[in-house]
Amino acid sequence: MATKNDAALLEAGREGEGAFPSDGMTAPKLILALGRGKTGKSTFIRWAAETALERGAEPVIADADRTNATLAAFFENVTRPESPEDEDVRLWLNDFVDRQIDARFSAFLDLGGGDLILKTWARDLELAAFLEHHGVVPVAVHFLGCDLDDLSYLRDIEESAQFRPPQTVIVLNEGLVPTGRVARTAFRPIIEHEVFRKALGRGAVIVRMPRLACMHEVERRRLPFADAEAGRVKAGQDRIGPVNRQLIAIWRREMALAFANIAQWMP
Amino acid sequence: MRTLRPNWDLLAEVFAKAELTDQRGNLPSKGETVRKTWQRVRKEMRERPQPVVASTPRAASTHSVIRVARPQPAERADVALGTADPARNQSMDDVLAEWDARQPKMPEPLEE
Numbered sequence: 001m002a003t004k005n006d007a008a009l010l011e012a013g014r015e016g017e018g019a020f021p022s023d024g025m026t027a028p029k030l031i032l033a034l035g036r037g038k039t040g041k042s043t044f045i046r047w048a049a050e051t052a053l054e055r056g057a058e059p060v061i062a063d064a065d066r067t068n069a070t071l072a073a074f075f076e077n078v079t080r081p082e083s084p085e086d087e088d089v090r091l092w093l094n095d096f097v098d099r100q101i102d103a104r105f106s107a108f109l110d111l112g113g114g115d116l117i118l119k120t121w122a123r124d125l126e127l128a129a130f131l132e133h134h135g136v137v138p139v140a141v142h143f144l145g146c147d148l149d150d151l152s153y154l155r156d157i158e159e160s161a162q163f164r165p166p167q168t169v170i171v172l173n174e175g176l177v178p179t180g181r182v183a184r185t186a187f188r189p190i191i192e193h194e195v196f197r198k199a200l201g202r203g204a205v206i207v208r209m210p211r212l213a214c215m216h217e218v219e220r221r222r223l224p225f226a227d228a229e230a231g232r233v234k235a236g237q238d239r240i241g242p243v244n245r246q247l248i249a250i251w252r253r254e255m256a257l258a259f260a261n262i263a264q265w266m267p
Numbered sequence: 268m269r270t271l272r273p274n275w276d277l278l279a280e281v282f283a284k285a286e287l288t289d290q291r292g293n294l295p296s297k298g299e300t301v302r303k304t305w306q307r308v309r310k311e312m313r314e315r316p317q318p319v320v321a322s323t324p325r326a327a328s329t330h331s332v333i334r335v336a337r338p339q340p341a342e343r344a345d346v347a348l349g350t351a352d353p354a355r356n357q358s359m360d361d362v363l364a365e366w367d368a369r370q371p372k373m374p375e376p377l378e379e
Contacts, residue, residue, distance in 0.1 A: 172362065184366040191359070206358040208365060261358055 028136050029106045029267055030097070032163065035143035035153050037113020040173040040209055042070040044141065045108045047255055049075065050224050052106075052267040059267040060105050062096055064089055065112030073222045089117055097125075101134040106267035114153055122163040131165075138165040139265045143209075145176030146186040148193065155195040167265045168204040170196070175211040183208070208258050212251040214244040225252055275302045292360050 031048070033041035045061065052059045063071040066084040081092035100107055111118050121127065131138040140163055144150045154170070157163050177186045190196055200206065212218070218228045221237050229248040231240055240248075259266075275298030282301060283294040295301050 182366070182370050184363070184370055200356045200359055203356070206356065206362050208362045261361075 028100060028104045029139055029265060030100060030131055030136055031106075031108045031139045031141060031266065032118070033108065033110050033141050033143065034118065034157060034163075035113070036145075036150055037067065038176075039113070039143035039145050039150060040171065040175060041110055041113070041141075041143050042068075043175075043215070044143065044171065044209065045071060045110055046074050047225060047252075048259070048266055049108055050226060051256070054226065057106065057267040060100075060107040062107055062109045064093065064115070064117075065110050066115065067112050071110055074224065086117060090121055093117075093121055094125075097131070097136075100136060101131075104135075108267075119156060119160070119162050122157075123160065127163050128165040137167060137265065138163070139167040139169065139262075140165055141169045141171060142199075142204075143171045143173055144187075144190055144196075145173050146178065146181075146190065147176075148189050151190060151193055151195045154199060158195065158199055164202070166203065167262075168199065168202075169207055169262050169265070170199060170204050171207050171209050173209045175209065175215065177211070205262055207262065210251055210254040210258060212247065214247050217244050218248065273302075275299065292363070 031045075033045055035041055042065070049059055049061055061071055061075050061078045063069065063078050063080050065071075066089070069080070072078040072080065079096070081089045083089075096107075096109075099105075128138045128140075140157070142154045142157070144154070172183070172187055172190070174183050177183050217240055218225060221228070221233055221240075223233065225248060227233075228240055229245055229252060231245055233239060277298070279295040279298045279301045283296070286294065288294055295304075
């Protein structure tokens with residue numbers, strides 16, 4: 001029996017059937033959100049997936065976060081492993097990538113904060129080269145706050161070359177700047193650190209992720225950002241006031257500008 | 268005698284294409300900035316004390332070395348991070364410029 005997850009993948013497969021793009025703009029992409037917990041991975045995927053959907057693309061959203069089912073609360077047809085056990089997740093990842101190569105769909109993959117499984121899975125599979133060989137563009141998107149420890153995941157992935165495709169993005173999440181500090185000084189220890197500088201030196205693209213002061217108003221209602229901006233809430237929810245809607249509109253505009261450099265790496 | 272005036276705007280364009288920057292990572296955008304930088308270099312060269320020891324003979328290089336004067340930053344504490352790195356990364360420069368533009372400034376004293 002086909003599960004809901006299978007249905008999402010099959011649907012995406014039909015969309016891409018017969019299409020084997022040869023250039024980077026239309027080739028399928030696998031976007032991996034990487035980093036510690038609560039650094040903005042799921043928020044970014046929500047925004048980027050919404051943006052792709054608005055453009056008419058049909059990305060698959062894969063949520064392998066074993067601690068939270070965040071994305072499933074915001075999107076229908078989010079594909080997930082059936083169990084959180086390491087081997088089950090690994091087999092699910094293998095199957096997911098097999099399907100992506102066959103069906104030529106683009107996908108966002110959220111592995112959860114600091115999940116170790118990516119490191120072994122990417123190393124064993126030589127993931128970046130493997131995907132490129134099969135015409136899928138691998139995109140690593142690392143998320144950092146102001147805490148130096150946020151760099152450890154980037155260090156592990158970069159230094160052991162587990163997953164460092166040419167399409168590497170480092171997102172500096174301004175939403176994690178402590179109150180009363182400016183981004184430049186708060187991120188100084190990060191951007192002066194050797195780990196960061198090395199990634200910079202090999203061509204990683206740096207992007208700032210603007211802060212949305214009323215993010216919790218969107219998250220507690222489980223709304224798409226566009227709906228929140230338009231004031232569309234679910235039945236029984238309280239309305240979002242004009243001020244917060246304006247803040248959301250500005251944030252969406254800033255996100256589009258901030259990520260414009262890597263738009264070609266998105267679905 | 269006829270003297271030629273440098274076309275500072277053109278030189279600014281040439282330096283910008285060669286990605287010569289000041290210590291804050293900014294490319295020259297105005298000819299006037301280039302002209303003032305050149306004047307400052309000449310002044311500093313004139314004022315520099317001459318060495319009293321004999322200089323070591325230097326073998327001819329197989330290629331010329333061009334050293335570009337870099338103006339000092341207006342405020343040392345405001346030196347842009349990352350611009351001293353040989354591996355310049357435009358996206359980092361863009362983020363720093365964005366932060367600089369948004370950063371609230373300390374108030375300046377009012378002029379009398």
